[in-house]
Amino acid sequence: MDEWRIPIGVWVEDAIDWVQDTFQPVFAFIRDVLIAAYEQLSSLLELSPFWVMVLLLGVLGWLVRGWRFGVVGAAALLLIQFVDQWENAMQTLALVTIAVVVATIVAIPIGIVAARSRIVSNAVRPVLDFMQTMPPLVYLIPAVVLFRVGVVPGMIATVIFAVPPGIRLTELGIRQVDAEVVEAGHAFGSTPGSILRNIQLPLALVTIMAGINQVIMLSLSMVVLAGFVGAPGLGQQVLSAISRLDVGLGVEAGLSVVILAIYLDRVTAALGARSAVARLEQTA
Template identity: 70%
Template sequence: MGDIKAWLQAIEEWRLPLGRWVEQFVDWLTDTFPAFFEFLSDVLFGGYEALADLLIWPMDVVMILILGVLGVLARGWRFGLGGTAALFVISLLNLWDPAMETLALILGSVVIATVLAIPIGIAAARSDIVSNVVRPVLDFMQTMPPLVYLIPAIILFGVGVVPGLIATIIFAMPPGIRLTELGIRQVDQEVVEAGHAFGSAPGEILRQIQLPLARPTIMAGINQVIMLALSMVVLAGFVGAPGLGQEVLSAISRVEIGPGAEAGLSVVILAIYLDRVTAALGTGSGASPGSALSRWRTRFAGRVSVRARTTKEDT
């Protein structure tokens, strides 16, 4: 009887040493590939600094007018004027430089996340094996609390911009992969089969049929990548990443509601502007009917539709 109790007590006290395994794996990475992590850190930090300097270099008014013109081209005069006025609010709050640092973090992480996400999404759309392997990994990435990503990033890259960029890329990438795969899988198979019938290579079918027709869904994925990146770069302020996240963290540490509200409002303005502009690059509902981008996209979509319809009729 005593042996059974001791055995049961040993089972109750036993704990899966997952945390120790993770620590050992991270230690192995840092000891085995120090040169790689140092090189990656230098590249990411250099790219961020160059982009941040480019965005901060013009006067506030000049950069706001540039972004306002981009808003006009994307969604028309109403949004352009409203977006310009909202961006002026950020400047009047003396938060323009932190906002541009945040924008540099977003743009850098979104470009890298998109470059990684779209090829993975294409591979998942063309192979069920890849899709089945990638799907649980994406589930894990999307359900993991965002702050957890910062812990290994700090261990591997130290404190500052680089861990914030790495954590943001990992956190923001899943919707880009999922919606790229979804968009390509939703392309009409009759159009794809028509391309095969005319002897088109798989690469030509991907470039000339699948990607143009899946473009609205892919752009919706990129839009979600941008939104997740914006939320994560604010949290990245906790590990020393510059920008509005630092302003929020400073307000929290001093328990000052005023500066916190100003920084929060700046984040909201930046988020709405980026959301509306990137939405205009995707679906027809994103841009106003009178915008230049809307007219260009209508002509492009019309040409793609005519080519697809002609191909189906010929077959």
Template identity: 50%
Template sequence: MKFADGLDGMLPYLQIGQAFEAIVDWTTEHMDPFFDGISSLVSSLVDPLVELLTAPPAIVVVLIFAALGWWLRGWKFGIGTAVGLGIVAGMPYWEQTMSTLALVLVASGLSLLMAVPLGILVAENSRVSALARPVLDLMQTLPAFVYLIPAIFYFGVGAVPGVLATVVFSMPPGVRLTELGLRQIDREVIEAGEAFGASPWAILLRTKLPLALPTIMQGVNQVIMLALSMVVIAGMVGAGGLGEVIMTALARVQVGRGFEGGIAVVILAVVLDRLTDSIGARTKSAKAQRALQAS
């Protein structure tokens, strides 16, 4: 038996890394078709979206986002969005920015597709909540770079491992805020639905989820922000986009190139953050209006 250094060598060496490697080797050997299917699915989502965002001229995409910002948040934000994305379009990294946006949208969508149902399950079942809490803590505290190691092992390099590592990294806030939104609902509202004979599914779909939607939208916002930060890191494994621009600048010590890539990331983050925040504010306002009408 091996012993670790320290305390006179009396502590046994726990071969956690070897155990994890054995698990990865076994899954690679026996579940290769499964991973190929996942890779094909992610590629089929990312590639068309990249083509869709890069096909029209940059000015068209800028105007679309500006109009969306104007509609959701007002004319000031619409003009600010046009100016910010116009700056990005003026730099030679527009295609990389749209590629990053595509990766963020796909990763966020897949993450929320799993996070919201899991958050509902955690909120409705105390035992599942007790089991999920330490797992979510581990997922949130594990360094972001660690997620890239198994992703590279299973899927090689490219956009697919970057997206899947981003999905795992960004999912915990979606689960936690979905659970929080459902647990904050007044018990009297649920009891009123039960008194009218509504089924548990009807109460969940027609009462709980609409009331929890503003908090769930906060989770959507956090998922998108984490996905954007992780997608940049995923440039290390060939995911492309602005992450590749920044990593290349870092490797070659190109200060100007790195600054331009960072500015593009910041502008994209601000636009996505304000847009999703505005959607959450609108759902909260609609919720308040329904409550006022009911009273």
């Protein structure tokens, strides 16, 4: 049997080695940028006392969803402080925020291009399938090789895992825009760029926001895995709970992830629903 083995693993290893040697400065640059961004953001989040943050997040919840969500949200966030996970939660929040920003910056342009070109769409789809179904732990290995241990490979793996729904829903949203309305844009002499800005993106916004919401949720689900490669935050806590079979710590850290996830989900969903088109659909 051995002579029939196809050495895909060896090829990929060689490819990664080659990439690492050739693009070392690029990876170093990306690493520096991401580390700097993470440190800035996490120190900002940890700098302010917990009650300031809780208050801010509570007010944000109140503004986008109403006072009841604001109060319940603030109370739930307070619980994180009282199980002594506040600092870890803020590190996780910083990590997730940066991953989501990067994923969004990557996803929306690709989604737009895929919506405009069948060829791109057909090429992108299997890649997205691959990214979503490959067990996410596997990304961690080349990520560590390329970016070394720490917060960066965790972020990169998170981005890879979380970006597909952002691309898919951006493409879907733009494709779903009424073809006649787009045609009207062309018929009155608009440029493709103006049609994108004034017709397609506004009308696709609800779907795109649903995609961003998915990106956030998937990012949070990757937090623990990021802990494997040395990313700080709640993931680290869960890992050490596993290694010590510490049920209590595991539950406390896990609960904190859940609270963060639900809070972010509700806030971003509400932001999507507040767009002009979504309001229209509600009144219809």
